[in-house]
Amino acid sequence: MNTAPLPGSAPSTSHSTVPSAPATGAPSAPATGVPSAPATGVPSGPGAVSRHLTPVLSARHLAMTYGQQGTATHALDGVDLDIARADSLAVMGPSGCGKTTLLHVLAGILRPTAGTVLHDGTDLAALPDRTRTRLRRSDFGFVFQDGQLLPELTALENVILPRMLGGVTRRTATAEARGWLDRLGLQGMHERRPTQLSGGQAQRVAITRALAGSPSVVFADEPTGALDQTTGRAVLDILVETCRDSGAALVMVTHDAKVAAACRRTVTMRDGRIAEEFVRPDVQPTAEQAVAR
Amino acid sequence: MSALLATAPLLLRRRGALADVLPVIAFTAAAAITATVVGGAAAFAARTPSGVTPMTGEASVMPFLLICAVFASALLIPSAVGLGGSAARLSLARREQDLATMRLVGGTGGQVGSVAVLDVAAQSLLGSILGLGAHLAVTPALARLDFGITPFTVAELLLPWWAYPLLVVALVLIAAGSAAVSLAGVVLSPLGVARDSRVVRLSVLRLGLWAALIVGFMIFMNMGGVLLGSVGIVIIVLFVAAIVAGINVVGPFIVWVTALALARTAPTPSLLVGARRLAGDPRAGWRAVSGITFALVIAGFLTMIATLGDTSTPEEAMMLTATTTGGLLTLGIAAVLAAVSTGVSQTARVIDQAPRLRAQHIAGAEVGQLHRARIAEIAVPVGLSSIIATGTALLVLTTFFGSAPSDPMMAVQYLAAVLGAYALVIASVLVGSPLVKRFALRAV
Known part of the structure; x- marks a missing residue:
């Protein structure tokens, strides 16, 4: 799988394979096709944002080394990557290939050993921890494999919590969150606890929480890993669709090629480098299309 | 096997x-x-x-x-x-x-x-x-x-x-x-x-029962119960014992109702999380301060009796010294018990919540905000406990003696004991703070 022709990811639509630029650290163009990404096929919807060419996240020559010399492990070894608003990117690869490390470095959770991650022109690696934490709160959203909802809080409170942490008043955050929860099909479940929700509903709450602050980028780590296939598919469609409609870029780590196929772009990592990239020019299926498929 | x-x-x-x-x-x-x-x-x-x-x-x-x-x-x-x-x-x-x-x-x-x-x-x-x-x-x-x-x-x-x-x-x-x-x-x-x-629900009967006991005690005293002699004394002792014991019945209910009200209106995220955790397990929240509440009621009784006591004989002086020392010792031991109990359970909770603390920090919660939620969780029962303990002691004694004793020095001493005991409990919560930071910032 790691050598990827990505058999399971081949959608019914034709796709172009963009071979990765060798990750040698040369100041070449990044391994991604964002600037050349066709602007076609962008569905319109409430709040849809057209893709623009300036990437919201731009990584250059990323390297991440764990351990000392001799026993050092190169989790990232010269990664170049761009992602634009409203675009979706799946990061695939075998265990230990560096995909989760890449997600954490892009999100400013980890500082890279070398290289830069520009978010709207600011280098995340140069920011102190507290500033990066605030940036994650205000500009990024996160969806984890098991939701990581606080079990004592209601669904609504789980959604407003990050907003309140960011200084938004409870009243404002609640008004926003109710709209988001309804939009994601959670009407009548606002006051339920996570234990009173199904796995799919809880994950939709987690997606709402990630999107309620109108982030510029949503990071998802195996977001459907704990769900059955049907529920996982539905949750995935909601995630991709709502990110696209709200103009947020989606960066999703997955080991499942079918899950990755929901994203417009897929990069496959191997040994800390981007080995291959797939771009699906006309993918960004609507929910109906995805279900039919 | x-x-x-x-x-x-x-x-x-x-x-x-x-x-x-x-x-x-x-x-x-x-x-x-x-x-x-x-x-x-x-x-x-x-x-x-x-x-x-x-x-x-x-x-x-x-x-x-x-x-x-x-x-x-x-x-x-x-x-x-x-x-x-x-x-x-x-x-x-x-x-x-x-x-x-x-x-x-x-x-x-x-x-x-x-x-x-x-x-x-x-x-x-x-x-x-x-x-x-x-x-x-x-x-x-x-x-x-x-x-x-x-x-x-x-x-x-x-x-x-x-x-x-x-x-x-x-x-x-x-x-x-x-x-x-x-x-x-x-x-x-x-x-x-x-x-x-399950979602916790506590019955309002808890409060009704306790209120009935207090009202009964006041009526009994107003009707001249003391005049009944030894039977009257036995009834008074039973009333006081029941009221003091009833604190443990009414305590979790008051914590639960307060936590629910705070959770619904909390203007800050720390209070929201702390109050919700408390509402999810009000008995555990109360358990952290139940021993200390009892001890404070007793210490309150002793402090106020001491202000009224007339130590005209050596025997009375002995009793006064013994009850004061004993009362403070009981309060001290209760505070240590409460601190160990709270410290152990809260630290264990931090260890259990390690992945969630990490996830919250990743999603933008600062370490200080995570600390404040834990403090809020214990501050609510601590605050309620001090009100219930002082209120019960005052109520019983006022009913018994007809007026509230007033001695500023004793009041200050009592207040110092209250603050000291609760400071110990809150300090025990802080024992887990380095762990919160470690888990939140832990490299993945």
């Missing part, structure tokens, strides 16, 4: 020092406090004349002091033993994953349960022995306390030698029993431990 027991040490692997030390600390405190309190009560009993009580001298006040000592023991020992029980459940909770693994590799529910109970018993044995060491170490200091009577010797405050093995066996059995009862409430399956999670 023998094969399972042979592999148990491998499966019940130690999970890092702190997680395993916490139950042992709790067992140590439980054993030390139980031995010290029983030893103290026994010392008062040994000094009490067995025959006719003389009218004057130290022997004349001993029966009263023995009643006080027994009362203090009745207050503290259940809490100390309860701490042992909580420690057993805590130890078991820390092993859930290991127990599931043992089921997965072929252990039956009974076999795995036995190994788990044995594990708890081993921890409680270690804690009990350490606790007896602490008891022996602290007794010389207690012998120097001034009870107004001839000072106790160390030998008087220690239990007879045979009592110690009995105490250890009793604590180990209680811990093992508590673990066994907890196991009955969970389903050990190879895929993990299933536990029924």
